[in-house]
Amino acid sequence: MKNIKQMNGLTLRNLTGIAIAGTGTAFPAGGRWIDNATIHRMIFGDEWQQPMAAKNLDPLYYEQQLGFSKRFWVHTPGTAIVHDELTSADLMTEAARHAIEDSGINKEDIDFVIAVTITSPRYSTSMGPYVSGRLGIHAPSMEMKSGCASNIFSLTLAAQLIQNGAKNVLITCGETNTKVLKMTSRMAYAGGDAGAAVVVSKAGAEKGIMAGYLNSNGSFSGHMGVPGLLPPNQQDIDEEKYYLEYSDAAEDFLNEAWTTTPQLLYKATGLTAGDIDCLIPHQVHKKRTQYAANAAGVPMEKTIDIIHEYANCGSASLLLALDHAKKRGALEHGKKLMLLAAGGGISWGGLILTT
Amino acid sequence: MKNIKQMNGLTLRNLTGIAIAGTGTAFPAGGRWIDNATIHRMIFGDEWQQPMAAKNLDPLYYEQQLGFSKRFWVHTPGTAIVHDELTSADLMTEAARHAIEDSGINKEDIDFVIAVTITSPRYSTSMGPYVSGRLGIHAPSMEMKSGCASNIFSLTLAAQLIQNGAKNVLITCGETNTKVLKMTSRMAYAGGDAGAAVVVSKAGAEKGIMAGYLNSNGSFSGHMGVPGLLPPNQQDIDEEKYYLEYSDAAEDFLNEAWTTTPQLLYKATGLTAGDIDCLIPHQVHKKRTQYAANAAGVPMEKTIDIIHEYANCGSASLLLALDHAKKRGALEHGKKLMLLAAGGGISWGGLILTT
Numbered sequence: 001m002k003n004i005k006q007m008n009g010l011t012l013r014n015l016t017g018i019a020i021a022g023t024g025t026a027f028p029a030g031g032r033w034i035d036n037a038t039i040h041r042m043i044f045g046d047e048w049q050q051p052m053a054a055k056n057l058d059p060l061y062y063e064q065q066l067g068f069s070k071r072f073w074v075h076t077p078g079t080a081i082v083h084d085e086l087t088s089a090d091l092m093t094e095a096a097r098h099a100i101e102d103s104g105i106n107k108e109d110i111d112f113v114i115a116v117t118i119t120s121p122r123y124s125t126s127m128g129p130y131v132s133g134r135l136g137i138h139a140p141s142m143e144m145k146s147g148c149a150s151n152i153f154s155l156t157l158a159a160q161l162i163q164n165g166a167k168n169v170l171i172t173c174g175e176t177n178t179k180v181l182k183m184t185s186r187m188a189y190a191g192g193d194a195g196a197a198v199v200v201s202k203a204g205a206e207k208g209i210m211a212g213y214l215n216s217n218g219s220f221s222g223h224m225g226v227p228g229l230l231p232p233n234q235q236d237i238d239e240e241k242y243y244l245e246y247s248d249a250a251e252d253f254l255n256e257a258w259t260t261t262p263q264l265l266y267k268a269t270g271l272t273a274g275d276i277d278c279l280i281p282h283q284v285h286k287k288r289t290q291y292a293a294n295a296a297g298v299p300m301e302k303t304i305d306i307i308h309e310y311a312n313c314g315s316a317s318l319l320l321a322l323d324h325a326k327k328r329g330a331l332e333h334g335k336k337l338m339l340l341a342a343g344g345g346i347s348w349g350g351l352i353l354t355t
Numbered sequence: 356m357k358n359i360k361q362m363n364g365l366t367l368r369n370l371t372g373i374a375i376a377g378t379g380t381a382f383p384a385g386g387r388w389i390d391n392a393t394i395h396r397m398i399f400g401d402e403w404q405q406p407m408a409a410k411n412l413d414p415l416y417y418e419q420q421l422g423f424s425k426r427f428w429v430h431t432p433g434t435a436i437v438h439d440e441l442t443s444a445d446l447m448t449e450a451a452r453h454a455i456e457d458s459g460i461n462k463e464d465i466d467f468v469i470a471v472t473i474t475s476p477r478y479s480t481s482m483g484p485y486v487s488g489r490l491g492i493h494a495p496s497m498e499m500k501s502g503c504a505s506n507i508f509s510l511t512l513a514a515q516l517i518q519n520g521a522k523n524v525l526i527t528c529g530e531t532n533t534k535v536l537k538m539t540s541r542m543a544y545a546g547g548d549a550g551a552a553v554v555v556s557k558a559g560a561e562k563g564i565m566a567g568y569l570n571s572n573g574s575f576s577g578h579m580g581v582p583g584l585l586p587p588n589q590q591d592i593d594e595e596k597y598y599l600e601y602s603d604a605a606e607d608f609l610n611e612a613w614t615t616t617p618q619l620l621y622k623a624t625g626l627t628a629g630d631i632d633c634l635i636p637h638q639v640h641k642k643r644t645q646y647a648a649n650a651a652g653v654p655m656e657k658t659i660d661i662i663h664e665y666a667n668c669g670s671a672s673l674l675l676a677l678d679h680a681k682k683r684g685a686l687e688h689g690k691k692l693m694l695l696a697a698g699g700g701i702s703w704g705g706l707i708l709t710t
Contacts, residue, residue, distance in 0.1 A: 007493040010466050012519045081588035111365050113571075118481070123597065124473040124535060125580040126501045129700035133573020138362040140569035140702065142508050146481045146497035153497050160515040164367045179586050180479060214495035216468075218488020225480040231534050231597045232587030233436035242478065242586045345484035347495065 009215030009349070011268050015159035016208030018200055019355065020331055021105060021168065023323040024098025026091045026195030027072045035070045036062055039188050042076070062189040063308070067286025071192030071311035074176050078183035078243075087121035091174035091195025091316075092131045099170065099197035100135075110199070111166045113141035114158060116150045116173040116315050118344065119180060123231055131172060146216065148282050148343025150315040152351060155339070156212040158200040172197035175314035180226055180244045187244065190285065192311035196319030210336075211268035212351035213261055220250040224344050250346055255291065257348040261340055262296035265352050271336065273297030276352075278330035282341035283307045283317040292340050304328075315343075331355045364570030364704070366623050370514035371563030373555055374710065375686055376460060376523065378678040379453025381446045381550030382427045390425045391417055394543050397431070417544040418663070422641025426547030426666035429531050433538035433598075442476035446529035446550025446671075447486045454525065454552035455490075465554070466521045468496035469513060471505045471528040471670050473699065474535060478586055486527060501571065503637050503698025505670040507706060510694070511567040513555040527552035530669035535581055535599045542599070545640065547666035551674030565691075566623035567706035568616055575605040579699050605701055610646065612703035616695055617651035620707050626691065628652030631707075633685035637696035638662045638672040647695050659683075670698075686710045 027033075040048040040059055052059055062068040074086040092115055100107055115127035120143070122130070128141030146153050151173060158169035177191035228241030236242060266272060279302055281292040286307050293303040304321040313320060318341050325331060335355045342348030382388075395403040395414055407414055417423040429441040447470055455462055470482035475498070477485070483496030501508050506528060513524035532546035583596030591597060613636075621627060634657055636647040641662050648658040659676040668675060673696050680686060690710045697703030 008466075010495050010516070010521055012516075015519065080590075081584055081586055083584060083590075087584070111363075112569075118479040119586075121584055123581040123583065123585055124599065124699070125576065126473070126505075126700055126702065128501055129571040129573035129702055130576045131573070132571060133576045138570075138572055140365050140501075140508070140704065141571040141573070141700075142499050142501035142505070142702070144497050144499040146483055146495075150481075150497070153495070157512060157515075160512075160519060161365070161367075164370065164515060166365055214467075215493075216484040216487060216496040217493055218484035218486070218496070221480065221485045221488045226478040226586070228478065228587070229436055229438060229442070229476055230478055230585075230587075231436055231474075231581070232583070232585075232592055234592060235435075235438075237587055237589060237592065244479065344479070345481055345496075347481065347484055347497070349495065 007215060007217060009213055012156050012212040013268060015156060015163065015212060017203060017205050018159045018162045018208040019203035020198055021201035022099045022103025022199040023326045024095045024102055024197045025320055025323050026094035028086060028094055032073050033070050034073045036189065043183055043185055043188065057185060067307040068189045068311045069308040072194060073178045074193045075178040077178050077181040077188050081179055088117045088119045088174035088176045089121050089127060089131055092127065092172040093134045095195030095197035096131065096135055096170055096172040099199050103199040105168050105199060107135060107137050110137050110168045110170045111139050112161050112169045113137060113139055114154045114169065114171045115141065115143045116145060116154055116171060117175060118145050118147065118314055119176045146347040147345040148315050149341040149347040149349050151318045152339060152341050152349040153214060155351060156209065156214065159209050162200065162202050167202050169200045170197065171200065173316045173319050175316045177314050180242065182243045190312050192313045194310055194313035194316040194320055196316045196323055198319055198322060207354055210352045210354055211265055213264045214349040216345050216347040220253065220346050223247045223249040253346060254342050257342040258292050259295045261348060261350040262338065265338065265350055269352050271352060275336050276338050277302065277335040278325050278337045279303040280321045280325050280337055280339045282343060283321055284312055296338055362570060362572060364568055366619065367511055367567040368623060370511060370518065370567060372558060372560050373514045373517045373563040374558035375553055376556035377454045377458025377554040378681045379450045379457055379552045380675055380678050381449035383441060383449055387428050388425050389428050391544065398538055398540055398543065412540060422662040423544045423666050424663040427549060428533045429548045430533040432533050432536040432543050436534055443472045443474045443529035443531045444476050444482060444486055447482065447527040448489045450550030450552035451486065451490055451525055451527040454554050458554040460523050460554060462490060462492050465492050465523045465525045466494050467516050467524045468492060468494055469509045469524065469526045470496065470498045471500060471509055471526060472530060473500050473502065473669055474531045501702040502700040503670050504696040504702040504704050506673045507694060507696050507704040508569060510706060511564065511569065514564050517555065517557050522557050524555045525552065526555065528671045528674050530671045532669050535597065537598045545667050547668045549665055549668035549671040549675055551671045551678055553674055553677060562709055565707045565709055566620055568619045569704040571700050571702040575608065575701050578602040578604040608701060609697050612697040613647050614650045616703060616705040617693065620693065620705050624707050626707060630691050631693050632657065632690040633680050633692045634658040635676045635680050635692055635694045637698060638676055639667055651693055
C-alpha cells in the first residue's frame with residue numbers, strides 16, 4: 001500500500017463565481033430522537049446498570065469520550081426493514097424543500113440535481129430523478145456517492161456545472177444508517193439518520209471554492225462496508241450480511257487523511273489557519289472533530305461540533321454541519337470556510353469556500 | 356405533467372480540450388453467450404416450438420423485429436443470486452484494464468475515476484474506490500448513475516474535471532441486468548450483461564464536447580425500476596420484488612426525448628445532420644436505434660447498431676457502442692460524433708464530440 005504522501009489526489013482551483021444560497025435539514029415528525037439511556041435499555045434491558053457494569057462498560061463513555069448524546073432514528077437497528085418507515089429518499093425530499101425555501105429560489109430555476117446517499121431505499125433507480133420527481137423539479141439529475149466524503153465531491157461538481165452554465169444546483173443528501181446497523185454497543189450509539197440539502201447558485205467572482213482537494217484509496221474497501229451481495233439473496237439475509245462491518249484497520253490512514261488535507265488546501269490557496277473563519281468537518285465523533293480542528297489549526301470555538309445532537313449521519317453530516325454554520329452566521333459575506341471529510345471508500349478531501 | 360418542450364434541461368457548451376484516449380469492454384471467459392434458441396428452451400422447454408406456437412409467439416420476432424440475437428449472461432434470469440458469479444464490479448475492473456491498455460496511459464497518471472452502474476453488487480459501498488482499489492489506481496473516485504443515460508452525464512463531468520486540472524479520467528461501467536430480470540419472454544431476450552470503459556484525456560482545444568445536453572423527468576419513476584426496498588428484507592424477497600418492473604407508460608415521452616435531443620444539439624453547435632460522421636446511440640433495440648438515426652437525420656450506415664451482439668446492456672451500452680465506433684475508425688482525428696441516450700429515471704441527453 002502506498003503512503004498517503006505518494007498519493008497526489010486532485011486539487012481543483014478557482015471554482016469561483018458560486019455561493020451557498022440556501023441550506024435545509026430533515027428530521028420529520030414520524031421519526032424519533034433517541035437518547036443514550038434508551039439505547040442502554042434496548043441492548044441491556046430495563047435494568048441496564050448491572051449488565052453494563054458486569055461487562056465493564058461505562059454508560060457515560062459514549063457521551064463523555066465520543067460526544068454521542070442523542071440521535072434521530074427512523075428505524076430500530078437490527079430489526080427487519082419494513083415498508084412504512086421513512087427512507088433516505090423521504091429525508092432527501094424534505095431537506096431539499098427546506099433548502100429551496102431558505103434560498104428564496106423558485107424550484108423552476110433549479111437546473112441540476114445531485115442526490116447523495118450511501119443508504120438508498122432502491123436498487124437500480126437513481127435517486128436523482130426519483131427525488132426530483134417528488135419535488136416537482138424538472139431538471140437533469142443524478143445520484144452519486146463516495147462514502148462520507150461524498151459532499152466534498154458533490155460541491156466541487158456543482159461549482160463546475162455552474163461555471164459551465166447552470167444557475168442553481170440542488171444537492172440533497174439522505175441517510176438511514178440505522179437500517180444497516182446492528183444493535184450492539186459499538187455501533188448503535190454512533191449512527192444517526194438525517195437529511196440535509198444545499199442550493200448552490202451562481203454568484204460574483206469573489207465568492208466560491210478557492211481550492212478543493214479530492215482523493216480515494218480503495219485498499220481498505222474490505223474493512224468497511226456491507227458485505228452482502230446485491231441484488232438481495234436469501235443466504236446473505238440468513239447470515240445477517242446486510243449490516244455494516246467495520247474494522248479499525250484504516251484508522252491510521254484516516255488520521256493521516258485528516259492531517260494532510262488542510263495543509264494541501266493552505267498550500268493551494270496561500271491562506272493560513274488564521275484566515276479560516278469557520279471549520280466544518282464531517283461529524284464522526286467528538287475526538288475526530290477535535291483532531292480535525294487541531295490538524296487545520298482552527299480553534300474549537302470556530303469549529304462546527306454538532307455530534308452530540310445527531311451522532312454520525314454518514315454523508316449527510318457535512319451538509320448538516322453546513323446548515324448549522326449558516327444558522328450561526330458563518331456564511332455571511334466575505335467569510336472563509338474550510339470543509340473537511342474522510343470516510344468509507346476510503347475517500348477524503350476538503351475545500352476552502354469564500355462566502 | 357409538463358410537456359418535454361417546457362423542460363429546458365441543461366445545455367453545456369465548449370467542454371473542449373479533451374479526447375477519448377482509450378476504450379475497453381469486458382465479457383470475461385467465465386460468462387456465457389446465449390442465443391435466442393437457448394432462451395426459447397429455458398422458458399418453454401426442449402420442445403419449445405409447440406408451446407410458443409400455442410401462445411402465438413413467433414420465435415423469430417426477437418431477432419427480426421427487435422434485433423436481439425445473442426447476449427452475454429453472467430447469471431440465469433430468475434434464479435437465486437450466488438456468490439461465485441461475476442458481478443458488475445468484475446466487469447468494470449476488466450473493462451477498465453482494457454481501456455487503460457488501449458489508451459497507452461500509465462494507470463498512475465489517471466487522476467479521477469467515475470464508476471457507473473445501475474446493478475451494483477454492494478449496498479453503501481461506492482464502486483469508485485472499490486474498483487479503483489482492485490485496479491491499483493490511487494486517485495479520487497466516485498460512483499454515479501442516472502439510468503441508461505448515465506454516461507452522457509459522466510462524460511460531461513469528466514470533461515469538466517479535465518478543464519479544471521485533471522489530466523486523465525477513467526469512466527468504467529458494468530451492468531449485470533440478468534440478476535434483476537425474470538425469465539419471461541418479455542424480459543429475457545432483451546437484457547445483456549457487459550462492462551465498458553473509456554479513458555478521457557486532456558487534448559488540444561480543437562477536440563472535445565462541442566455541446567452536451569442533459570435532462571431528467573422523475574414523473575415516470577414508478578413505471579420503471581426494482582420496487583423492493585433496500586436494505587433487503589424477507590417480505591420483498593418472498594414477493595419477488597427485486598426484479599425489474601417496466602410499463603410502457605413512458606414510451607411516448609421517451610420517443611419525444613430521442614426526437615428533441617439531436618435538434619437541441621444542432622441548435623447549440625450550429626451543425627447539421629450532414630456534419631455528423633458517426634451516431635452512437637444507447638442500444639435499446641433495433642427499432643429504437645433506427646428511430647434515433649431518423650431523429651438525428653443520420654443514415655444507418657453511419658450509426659452504430661450492435662444490439663444483435665449484446666442486447667440491451669443498460670448504462671454500459673453507450674460505452675460499448677463507443678468502443679465499437681473506435682474500432683471502426685470513427686474516432687480518428689477531426690471526426691464529429693453524436694452520442695444519444697434515454698432511459699430509466701427518466702434521464703436523457705446527448706453530446707456532440709469532435710475527435
